[in-house]
Amino acid sequence: MKKQIAVLRGDGIGKEVTDAAIAVLETIGRRFDHEFEWKHGLIGGGAIDETGQPLPDETIQLCEQSDAILLGAVGGPKWDQNPSHLRPEKGLLQIRKHFELSVNLRPVKAYQSLLAVSPLKEDVAKDVDMVIVRELTGGLYFGEPSHHDDKNAVDTLLYSREEIERVVVHAFELAKQRRGKLNSVDKANVLESSKLWRKVVEDVAKRYPEVEYEHTIVDAAAMKLITYPSTFDVIVTENMFGDILSDEASVITGSLGMLPSASLRVDGFGLYEPVHGSAPDIAGQNIANPVGAILSAAMMLRSSFGLFEEADAIEAAVQKILEAGYCTSEFKNIGREVLSTTDMTEKIVNELEG
Numbered sequence: 001m002k003k004q005i006a007v008l009r010g011d012g013i014g015k016e017v018t019d020a021a022i023a024v025l026e027t028i029g030r031r032f033d034h035e036f037e038w039k040h041g042l043i044g045g046g047a048i049d050e051t052g053q054p055l056p057d058e059t060i061q062l063c064e065q066s067d068a069i070l071l072g073a074v075g076g077p078k079w080d081q082n083p084s085h086l087r088p089e090k091g092l093l094q095i096r097k098h099f100e101l102s103v104n105l106r107p108v109k110a111y112q113s114l115l116a117v118s119p120l121k122e123d124v125a126k127d128v129d130m131v132i133v134r135e136l137t138g139g140l141y142f143g144e145p146s147h148h149d150d151k152n153a154v155d156t157l158l159y160s161r162e163e164i165e166r167v168v169v170h171a172f173e174l175a176k177q178r179r180g181k182l183n184s185v186d187k188a189n190v191l192e193s194s195k196l197w198r199k200v201v202e203d204v205a206k207r208y209p210e211v212e213y214e215h216t217i218v219d220a221a222a223m224k225l226i227t228y229p230s231t232f233d234v235i236v237t238e239n240m241f242g243d244i245l246s247d248e249a250s251v252i253t254g255s256l257g258m259l260p261s262a263s264l265r266v267d268g269f270g271l272y273e274p275v276h277g278s279a280p281d282i283a284g285q286n287i288a289n290p291v292g293a294i295l296s297a298a299m300m301l302r303s304s305f306g307l308f309e310e311a312d313a314i315e316a317a318v319q320k321i322l323e324a325g326y327c328t329s330e331f332k333n334i335g336r337e338v339l340s341t342t343d344m345t346e347k348i349v350n351e352l353e354g
């Protein structure tokens, strides 16, 4: 199989972890006889510096000509004071909207060998295996009006039935293939948009009698997520709640650096990126955890290209290396062997090569 992949490394550790994901995909290409052609483009702070735009037109064109998009992360203190249309994060929102990447899958899985660093008790964290399905192109992030002056500020939380239904159907389908449990998270006790959200979930649920579903209010969901996380299978929620809950859930695994994500259009075209940001505090030191980015590459193989065996091979290699006691620096207090980003990547690559 031959595929063209748009590579948007972005800023900070985005560059380092994307290189790790490419190294792993190159290995998969050799082992399974696939050819990946990499087309690099600019996004985020680096793009602002070079072109004056967080998402240049050339990057959009490059992505349109590609079979999938691999992204690192954007942002950093250098651009923090920029006006909102010149923030690196704007580029990320624009690419999500442009390609209609409305369904964001964020799997959260606890690895036995890293549980000692989870702030949760080992028996609470140990069986965690859930997917947070986050709506990605609506809600507060995109609603108009949206502006502020020195006295007033406004953001708009807007959802249409179609936008909600698209992501909710995806979540029910996923729950059906998994353990048949779905939690829809909203704030229907206060927000009008959540009232519509709940109605749509009720309507869609009628088509999935095999899925056991429940509504959870977001504040209680935040508590339950770390009190008994292993009871969750699939969580579906709107854009902002999903952003917050996924960073919270990462804590169960021991590090934000562990979580991958897939942002999908309904036809399967996708952008793949780790959940974390550009981590300016550790950027340029070759110490970032590449696992979230590497597992995002596995999600790309599975979701966009139907390469199941190849995706399984990456996930198995990551598991094996973690179980063998290797980790990156954020796990340094658990007596495991701490590796740099590139050495951790090399271990995973060697494991894949067999």
Ligand SMILES: NC(=O)c1ccc[n+]([C@@H]2O[C@H](COP(=O)([O-])OP(=O)(O)OC[C@H]3O[C@@H](n4cnc5c(N)ncnc54)[C@H](O)[C@@H]3O)[C@@H](O)[C@H]2O)c1
Pocket (backbone or CB within 6 Å): 013, 017, 072, 073, 074, 075, 076, 077, 089, 092, 255, 256, 257, 258, 273, 274, 275, 276, 277, 278, 279, 280, 281, 282, 287, 288, 289, 290, 292, 330
């Ligand atoms: N998808 C994205 O591009 C994305 C996501 C989140 C934040 N951001 C942006 O990134 C910048 C920094 O944001 P932040 O510091 O709030 O969030 P962050 O996710 O970059 O970092 C939060 C904390 O987690 C640690 N961390 C993150 N990824 C790690 C990894 N792979 N290995 C080890 N440790 C890791 C960081 O060192 C930091 O202490 C901001 O500009 C923000 O807007 C971008």
Ligand SMILES: CC(C)[C@H](C(=O)O)[C@@H](O)C(=O)O
Pocket (backbone or CB within 6 Å): 075, 089, 092, 093, 243, 275, 277
């Ligand atoms: C950088 C920011 C715009 C982004 C978001 O809020 O969606 C990030 O936090 C994420 O989770 O991908």
Ligand SMILES: [Mg+2]
Pocket (backbone or CB within 6 Å): 243, 244, 247, 275
């Ligand atoms: Mg986030």
